[in-house]
Amino acid sequence: MIDFDLLSRSPVFKGITPDHLKAIMQEIHYQVKNFGKNEMVVHSGDECSRLFIVLEGSVKGEMADYTGKTIKIEDIAAPRPLAAAFLFGANNRFPVTVITNEPVRLLCIERSEFLKILQQDSQILTNYLNSISSRAQFLSQRIRFLSFKTIRQKIAHYLLDLAGDRLAVVELPLSQAQLAEFFGVTRPALARALGELDQEGLIQVQRRVIRIQDKGKMNELLKG
Amino acid sequence: MIDFDLLSRSPVFKGITPDHLKAIMQEIHYQVKNFGKNEMVVHSGDECSRLFIVLEGSVKGEMADYTGKTIKIEDIAAPRPLAAAFLFGANNRFPVTVITNEPVRLLCIERSEFLKILQQDSQILTNYLNSISSRAQFLSQRIRFLSFKTIRQKIAHYLLDLAGDRLAVVELPLSQAQLAEFFGVTRPALARALGELDQEGLIQVQRRVIRIQDKGKMNELLKG
DNA sequence: GGAGAAGTGTATCATTTGTTACAAACACGT
DNA sequence: ACGTGTTTGTAACAAATGATACACTTCTCC
Numbered sequence: 125m126i127d128f129d130l131l132s133r134s135p136v137f138k139g140i141t142p143d144h145l146k147a148i149m150q151e152i153h154y155q156v157k158n159f160g161k162n163e164m165v166v167h168s169g170d171e172c173s174r175l176f177i178v179l180e181g182s183v184k185g186e187m188a189d190y191t192g193k194t195i196k197i198e199d200i201a202a203p204r205p206l207a208a209a210f211l212f213g214a215n216n217r218f219p220v221t222v223i224t225n226e227p228v229r230l231l232c233i234e235r236s237e238f239l240k241i242l243q244q245d246s247q248i249l250t251n252y253l254n255s256i257s258s259r260a261q262f263l264s265q266r267i268r269f270l271s272f273k274t275i276r277q278k279i280a281h282y283l284l285d286l287a288g289d290r291l292a293v294v295e296l297p298l299s300q301a302q303l304a305e306f307f308g309v310t311r312p313a314l315a316r317a318l319g320e321l322d323q324e325g326l327i328q329v330q331r332r333v334i335r336i337q338d339k340g341k342m343n344e345l346l347k348g
Numbered sequence: 349m350i351d352f353d354l355l356s357r358s359p360v361f362k363g364i365t366p367d368h369l370k371a372i373m374q375e376i377h378y379q380v381k382n383f384g385k386n387e388m389v390v391h392s393g394d395e396c397s398r399l400f401i402v403l404e405g406s407v408k409g410e411m412a413d414y415t416g417k418t419i420k421i422e423d424i425a426a427p428r429p430l431a432a433a434f435l436f437g438a439n440n441r442f443p444v445t446v447i448t449n450e451p452v453r454l455l456c457i458e459r460s461e462f463l464k465i466l467q468q469d470s471q472i473l474t475n476y477l478n479s480i481s482s483r484a485q486f487l488s489q490r491i492r493f494l495s496f497k498t499i500r501q502k503i504a505h506y507l508l509d510l511a512g513d514r515l516a517v518v519e520l521p522l523s524q525a526q527l528a529e530f531f532g533v534t535r536p537a538l539a540r541a542l543g544e545l546d547q548e549g550l551i552q553v554q555r556r557v558i559r560i561q562d563k564g565k566m567n568e569l570l571k572g
Numbered sequence: 573g574g575a576g577a578a579g580t581g582t583a584t585c586a587t588t589t590g591t592t593a594c595a596a597a598c599a600c601g602t
Numbered sequence: 603a604c605g606t607g608t609t610t611g612t613a614a615c616a617a618a619t620g621a622t623a624c625a626c627t628t629c630t631c632c
Contacts, residue, residue, distance in 0.1 A: 209488075212474070213481030219488065239474065243467050250436070250463070256480055257437030263487035264433075264443065270494045271532065273620095274588070300610065308495065313589055315611060331598080331610065497590095498618070523579065537619055539581060555580065555628080 126156065126179065126231065134177055134203035135255050139247050148248075152240055155232040165206075165222040165230065172216045175238045176206035181228035185220040199225070209256045211235055270308065272346070275317040278307045280345040283327070283336060292336035299332075350380065350403065350455065358401055358427035359479050363471050372472075376464055379456040389430075389446040389454065396440045398456045400430035405452035409444040423449070433480045435459055494532070496570070499541040502531045504569040507551070507560060516560040523556075 126149070128142040137145055156179065159165060165176070165183060182201035200206055207218060212235075233241075242249045272278050282303075286294045296303060304311040318334075321327045326342055328335040336342060350373070352366040361369055380403065383389060389400070389407060406425035424430055431442060436459075457465075466473045496502045506527075510518045520527060528535040542558075545551045550566055552559040560566060 209481055209484040211481070212477040213485050214478065215482075215485065219485075239470060243470055243473065246463060246467060249467065249473075253436040253477075253480075254438065256477075256484055257433055257435065258439075260433040260480055260484040260487060261437050261439065261443075263484060263491060266491055267487060267494065268443075270491065273532075299608090301608095308497075310590055311610090312591080312612080316589090316613095319611070329611095524581095525579075534620055535580090536582080536621080536623095540583095540619090543581070553581095 130203050131177070131179065131231070134205065136175075136177065136205050136208070136251050137248060138251050140245070148241060148245060151244075152237045153234065154237060157230045157232055159224045159228045159230065161224060161226050163224050163228075165224060165228075166218050168218055168221040170218050172207060172210045172218050173235050175208065175211050175233045175235065177231040177233075178202045178204055178206065179229040179231050181224060181226045183222050183224050183228055185222050205255075206230075208252070209259050211238070212256075275307065275309050275313055276321065276345050278309075279314075279317055279321065280342045282307075283334060284339070284342055287336055292339065294334055294336070296332045296334065354427050355401070355403065355455070358429065360399075360401065360429050360432070360475050361472060362475050364469070372465060372469060375468075376461045377458065378461065381454045381456055383448045383452045383454065385448060385450050387448050387452075389448060389452075390442050392442055392445040394442050396431060396434045396442050397459050399432065399435050399459070399462050401455040401457075402426045402428055402430065403453040403455050405448060405450045407446050407448050407452055409446055429479075430454075432476070433483050435462070436480075499531065499533050499537055500545065500569050502533075503538075503541055503545065504566045506531075507558060508563070508566060511560055516563065518558055518560070520556045520558065 128146045128149075131137055132140050132142045132145050140148070166172075178200055180202050182199055183206070184199050185207075206222065207220070210216065210218060242252060269278070269281065272281055283294060286296075298306065300314055301311050304314040307314060318327070318329050322329045326336075326338050326345075328337055352370045352373075355361055356364050356366045356369050364372070390396075402424055404426050406423055407430070408423050409431075430446065431444070434440060434442060466476060493502070493505065496505055507518060510520075522530065524538055525535050528538040531538060542551070542553050546553045548565075550560075550562045550569075552561055
């Protein structure tokens with residue numbers, strides 16, 4: 125049995141009433157699969173020909189590097205879909221290995237069946253397009269961010285983005301350690317860079333609260 | 349007038365016969381706009397509510413950094429679409445400014461009209477999904493690549509990827525200078541790293557031709 | 573074959589960042 | 603107020619890379 129109430133809150137089916145969703149699902153072929161704890165759902169490199177949506181429990185995506193060591197990428201809990209961006213596209217293979225954190229129920233829909241849904245319901249189509257489109261945009265921004273060479277540049281970009289047009293005083297939403305990880309640098313290096321910018325009078329740092337003193341010079345940093 | 353023969357070779361309309369495409373287009377509302385040379389088509393930050401496809405000529409995407417300096421991102425020639433991944437998604441704004449390289453004819457389709465097409469024709473829907481999905485995958489891989497810290501790691505990843513399961517001898521498809529730019533490092537630094545890997549016996553470099561001597565140790569590099 | 577251009581190997585030094593370690597400031601429960 | 607754990611500020615040294623310069627090879631065109 126499927127909890128259509130929960131499923132209708134999934135990003136893919138947002139805005140669809142549970143009843144309507146139930147009607148839609150009756151028209152197509154799908155499967156519900158049960159997994160135990162720590163079971164492997166898909167293996168990295170498997171062909172991605174079905175859409176998976178977590179109905180119950182949560183799974184984690186792990187990426188295996190060349191040595192076999194695995195790194196956890198992200199957790200996905202009900203009712204979110206699984207690797208939605210990889211259902212279509214040139215190379216339909218999972219980039220990650222997916223393993224259950226706990227007992228899990230998965231909704232599996234063949235790509236061709238899911239296509240039927242997309243053609244039938246414009247709301248779901250829009251949802252899905254928005255979803256992978258947003259992901260592409262997010263990734264695009266992330267690449268732009270990663271292309272900044274120095275820590276100073278990353279800080280400048282981050283702070284200016286955070287401040288926007290508003291006042292020049294911002295409070296960091298992350299701890300330095302988290303921010304350092306987001307920047308892809310070490311925590312002491314980040315603290316040092318913040319300290320230097322403070323000494324040079326570009327910003328004023330009081331733990332999490334930062335005042336941008338000289339927006340002009342901060343912009344200058346992004347030049348090179 | 350639209351050259352449906354050309355348009356049917358666009359990634360979005362691939363696999364559709366020119367006649368069928370003509371029939372589809374007669375059902376919906378669209379515009380064809382003409383631009384002169386060096387005219388601005390869209391400005392960075394503009395709302396992206398229409399799909400643009402280049403019918404004639406070519407345009408370039410430029411990104412403005414905080415200082416106002418512009419960097420050319422890519423050229424788009426007929427019959428390719430423009431910023432297809434930004435038509436949907438959370439923040440529908442162009443990340444780039446688009447300027448014509450020469451006199452250009454553009455096909456403009458409102459998002460709502462394009463949605464009609466997507467629902468009507470499963471081939472076009474699949475094309476479009478493949479297109480933005482591929483882009484997300486490409487960006488995803490690029491981020492993974494950028495997350496390698498050292499040049500040695502980038503080299504290892506690049507070479508192992510290039511070699512695949514085949515022999516251990518690969519010929520670089522790019523010059524060192526181009527490869528260095530792709531890696532986001534300087535050319536001498538890349539050459540130095542290659543030289544060191546050679547000295548350590550992991551690879552054997554003869555200008556563009558590289559022989560991977562020790563795949564095991566190359567894999568090790570990707571650990572840390 | 574020779575001249576010039578492009579690509580490659582290498583060296584030196586400056587700059588940036590990672591690494592490690594430790595002290596100071598803060599948060600929170602008792 | 604007091605300890606305890608977390609977060610933040612700083613320091614010293616090592617490692618990696620950038621910047622710059624130059625010699626050498628290979629290619630191409632004449």
